[in-house]
Amino acid sequence: QSVLTQPPSVSAAPGQMVTISCSGSGSNIGKNYVSWYQQLPGAAPKVLIYDSTMRPSGIPDRFSGSKSGTSATLGITGLQTGDEADYYCATWDSSLSVVVFGGGTKVTVL
């Protein structure tokens, strides 16, 4: 049972948009920045979003992050087959004093 809750899976057709939610509490998302990671099949994870809304250099603007209260959201527009992957949110939990990850969301391009 993860501290951060993500939907197990989302899907959409190529070119469409998907959003992935990450729900937490006042001690984690409510107090701290969120980062998002993409893990392609058989590969190591890669950072997509940091500081809840910022994209590292090289990450296309099809990927976006937002945060409101105790929830964060990753958006992917113009969905491509290469976006099929697992996506994870992460943040610091100030009560537990640990880094917490969401359980992961599998994105399928129909």
Place this chain on the structure above:
Amino acid sequence: EVQLMESGGGLVQPGRSLRLSCTASGFNFGDDAMSWVRQAPGKGLEWVGSIKKKVHGGATEYAASVEGRFTISKDVSKAIAYLQMNSLETEDTGMYYCIRVGYGSSWYFDNWGQGTLVTVSS
């Protein structure tokens, strides 16, 4: 270019020890924070622990599941980070990733190694 290469994984019996190494290049290893994250087969990501930036004293923090059994350290002269794992349990089985921690307004897991597989089994 930042490069991280993990090594030292393998098959080990429960209760035994293993030391993972992470050879780093392409950044100021002595100053930066490093973390380890693991992933059990078919499961999600789990933070193992971190060693803070030099400016923050290089203190270490660990997940409750490994506290007291695992130790993270850095050899700055060799640019190698270590994860010493003692009293291994079958639940410790998984891929272990070494990570360089980046900073914006806050931390994030910036650069990841390819991982090294640890299997704890009798």
